[in-house]
Amino acid sequence: MRSRSVHVVIRATALLIVGLIASVAGCTEASTAREACIAGAVRTRACGACDTGVEIFTCSNDGTSELSIPCTGEDENLPIDPRTSALVCEHFENPMVFIAPHPDDETIGMAGAIREGLGQGRAVFIELMTHGEMSKVHEKLNDGGKDSWHTGTHHYKLTTQEFGDARVREFFEAAVRLGVTGVHVHGFKNGGLTPDDVASTIQYWVKRSTNLDGVTALSLRGTAGAQDPQDQKGLPHPDHKAVWDALAASELPDVQGYCIYNYTQNKSTPDQTYDISPWCADKRAALESYKVWNPDAGRFAVGEHSVHDLLAKAGSECHEFIVYPPDPGAP
Ligand SMILES: [Zn+2]
Ligand SMILES: [Zn+2]
Numbered sequence: 545m546r547s548r549s550v551h552v553v554i555r556a557t558a559l560l561i562v563g564l565i566a567s568v569a570g571c572t573e574a575s576t577a578r579e580a581c582i583a584g585a586v587r588t589r590a591c592g593a594c595d596t597g598v599e600i601f602t603c604s605n606d607g608t609s610e611l612s613i614p615c616t617g618e619d620e621n622l623p624i625d626p627r628t629s630a631l632v633c634e635h636f637e638n639p640m641v642f643i644a645p646h647p648d649d650e651t652i653g654m655a656g657a658i659r660e661g662l663g664q665g666r667a668v669f670i671e672l673m674t675h676g677e678m679s680k681v682h683e684k685l686n687d688g689g690k691d692s693w694h695t696g697t698h699h700y701k702l703t704t705q706e707f708g709d710a711r712v713r714e715f716f717e718a719a720v721r722l723g724v725t726g727v728h729v730h731g732f733k734n735g736g737l738t739p740d741d742v743a744s745t746i747q748y749w750v751k752r753s754t755n756l757d758g759v760t761a762l763s764l765r766g767t768a769g770a771q772d773p774q775d776q777k778g779l780p781h782p783d784h785k786a787v788w789d790a791l792a793a794s795e796l797p798d799v800q801g802y803c804i805y806n807y808t809q810n811k812s813t814p815d816q817t818y819d820i821s822p823w824c825a826d827k828r829a830a831l832e833s834y835k836v837w838n839p840d841a842g843r844f845a846v847g848e849h850s851v852h853d854l855l856a857k858a859g860s861e862c863h864e865f866i867v868y869p870p871d872p873g874a875p
Contacts (some may be wrong), residue, residue: 573761622726685702710842764791768867
């Protein structure tokens with residue numbers, strides 16, 4: 545795990561709130577601590593913003609209750625609501641989880657599917673695996689050049705972390721516009737994402753989903769692998785492939801991959817071309833998040849600098865390109 549700055553800021557805010565609640569709770573505890581109890585007796589109390597943690601009190605020999613183990617396991621890895629940064633406490637029986645290796649993949653390739661899922665009343669989450677901090681746009685923003693479509697000259701000396709944070713800001717706005725239930729922002733290395741990194745995220749959701757008669761009620765979506773070539777040699781982006789390899793290996797019943805590059809390259813071989821006309825306007829609105837130029841607010845239109853044509857075509861072509869895992873029974 546590396547730079548988790550945006551998450552950390554949000555977590556810090558959340559922890560501050562938790563801290564305030566805890567200090568108030570602490571006062572209450574001090575008064576109850578003087579109540580008589582049976583020496584050696586143990587009681588527990590839920591803690592954390594979502595009551596997912598536990599603190600343990602033990603009754604000491606003088607008959608007063610003492611905090612013996614402070615809160616552990618509180619709010620562990622809960623997703624956050626992108627609108628408010630509040631932890632999403634609820635348990636959802638059959639969540640839909642979209643795994644995006646980089647900011648923009650979720651919107652370019654999967655916005656229609658996300659809006660469709662929400663329209664069906666599903667809880668929809670996005671797992672952003674990296675901050676996309678290795679994009680070539682980072683150097684471009686400091687190369688002294690200009691673009692006709694935005695003000696100012698490229699003289700922005702952003703650190704790698706600041707650049708990644710700018711990309712995550714674009715992602716958050718897109719997540720808000722899409723209206724998803726919650727997001728996780730991970731800090732895995734851009735260009736070095738592994739199937740194991742993705743598998744840990746998948747396992748998290750398997751544990752958080754309802755298991756009915758041995759079937760996990762979880763829908764998993766992510767980027768496609770070999771069926772969505774990205775470079776001149778016809779190879780997929782390694783991070784996209786890592787997502788797909790983990791999805792295909794999960795053997796969960798409802799898994800789909802989405803081609804990201806087909807809008808401009810036309811070299812993908814999807815198993816299905818899916819009409820997203822009902823959600824195409826929503827997708828266009830979310831794509832705008834990647835075009836916002838406001839350097840004072842840390843917004844550098846990284847998506848637009850990086851993949852202008854892809855954003856334009858993904859918004860005008862009302863289709864998404866689905867691949868399915870190979871049938872394990874097939875040769
Ligand atoms: Zn990507
Ligand atoms: Zn520019």
